[in-house]
Amino acid sequence: MTRILVVDDEPSIRSTLSIFLVNAGYQVDEAESAVVAKKMFDAEPYDIVVTDIVMPKMSGIALMEHIRKNDSQCRILIMTGDASIETATKAVKVGANGYLNKPILKGDFLLEIDINAKVVEAKKQKRLDDLQQEEYRRLLENTVATRTETLSRSMASIIHLLADVVEYRDPYTSGHQRRVGNLAAAISMKMNFTKEFSNMVRAIGYIHDIGKIVVPSEILSKPGRINQIEYKLIQMHSQSGFDMLQHVILPENFAIAVRQHHERMDGSGYPLGLKDHEILLESHILIVSDVVEAMTSHRPYRPALGLNKALEEISANRNTKYHPEVVDACIELFRDDRYFMDDSLGEIHIPL
Ligand SMILES: [Fe+2]
Numbered sequence: 001m002t003r004i005l006v007v008d009d010e011p012s013i014r015s016t017l018s019i020f021l022v023n024a025g026y027q028v029d030e031a032e033s034a035v036v037a038k039k040m041f042d043a044e045p046y047d048i049v050v051t052d053i054v055m056p057k058m059s060g061i062a063l064m065e066h067i068r069k070n071d072s073q074c075r076i077l078i079m080t081g082d083a084s085i086e087t088a089t090k091a092v093k094v095g096a097n098g099y100l101n102k103p104i105l106k107g108d109f110l111l112e113i114d115i116n117a118k119v120v121e122a123k124k125q126k127r128l129d130d131l132q133q134e135e136y137r138r139l140l141e142n143t144v145a146t147r148t149e150t151l152s153r154s155m156a157s158i159i160h161l162l163a164d165v166v167e168y169r170d171p172y173t174s175g176h177q178r179r180v181g182n183l184a185a186a187i188s189m190k191m192n193f194t195k196e197f198s199n200m201v202r203a204i205g206y207i208h209d210i211g212k213i214v215v216p217s218e219i220l221s222k223p224g225r226i227n228q229i230e231y232k233l234i235q236m237h238s239q240s241g242f243d244m245l246q247h248v249i250l251p252e253n254f255a256i257a258v259r260q261h262h263e264r265m266d267g268s269g270y271p272l273g274l275k276d277h278e279i280l281l282e283s284h285i286l287i288v289s290d291v292v293e294a295m296t297s298h299r300p301y302r303p304a305l306g307l308n309k310a311l312e313e314i315s316a317n318r319n320t321k322y323h324p325e326v327v328d329a330c331i332e333l334f335r336d337d338r339y340f341m342d343d344s345l346g347e348i349h350i351p352l
Contacts, residue, residue, distance in 0.1 A: 007037040007051035034058035047120040068095040075116040163206045164251040175343035181205025182342040184289040191330040199349035211241030264321040284323035
């Protein structure tokens with residue numbers, strides 16, 4: 001219900017107007033001065049204030065100024081016997097919404113009140129609609145955020161599952177994918193890429209050898225030298241990984257980087273013999289990480305070659321086989337930051 005405050009120091013005017021309003025269905029309060037009205041308004045704001053202008057101690061104009069400072073929505077109607085243009089202009093300047101000349105006629109008065117009450121109701125309705133819309137938007141955002149989080153966690157668990165599958169088949173390279181992924185993420189961060197990008201590279205690293213599950217495990221774990229045919233079979237793993245991941249709902253670069261992780265900048269790699277810019281940046285990072293990790297780890301057919309040998313390999317082939325900036329970042333990481341190979345499970349990011 002619209003709440004109205006009638007302010008006039010003349011008791012007969014106050015009570016007459018109040019009776020008009022109550023009979024018309026409004027909730028009405030009266031104030032015998034602007035000072036009292038100010039206190040009442042501060043205690044509980046009104047939708048409409050009908051006020052006289054000339055009153056002792058505090059004028060209707062001062063009351064309007066006070067109301068406007070605190071409440072831009074309240075409708076203010078002024079009434080006075082002084083019908084000069086100057087008074088009306090002054091009243092509108094401080095924010096009056098209407099002007100009533102005394103003596104006030106019931107019909108005109110209720111019409112003016114009705115117009116302003118409709119404005120009040122429309123504004124209230126709009127605020128309510130806005131609030132509901134805001135609430136709906138927030139609800140929608142929360143739902144989307146929750147679903148995205150669930151999807152992201154579900155995809156992350158698939159990445160970890162895929163990583164485990166390779167490890168079960170090829171226990172001799174236990175932890176290799178995690179170490180490559182973690183090193184690749186550290187190199188990315190060293191190259192000042194974002195955390196999201198670095199965590200995405202880590203995720204690709206964790207599954208980069210997924211194609212090895214098509215290679216017979218006797219070959220993967222065979223001690224001593226492997227023959228040409230066996231080597232060709234092992235080499236198939238990057239293309240196989242690509243073929244497998246193509247059917248998985250993951251960003252396209254995951255499958256591509258998996259296929260490219262044995263390519264070399266000079267075209268000497270496999271399976272496609274790609275060169276330089278044909279190779280994704282994330283692949284360049286994985287290539288260096290894979291080589292360094294592999295050389296520092298023990299293999300069934302050879303002992304670990306050591307970090308120094310690995311770093312010599314990448315610096316000797318900087319800008320020929322390996323991306324120069326990736327090589328620089330990797331060397332800095334080990335030499336300056338004393339990076340240690342890390343096979344723990346790190347944070348991964350899968351762009352959705
Ligand atoms: Fe590989």
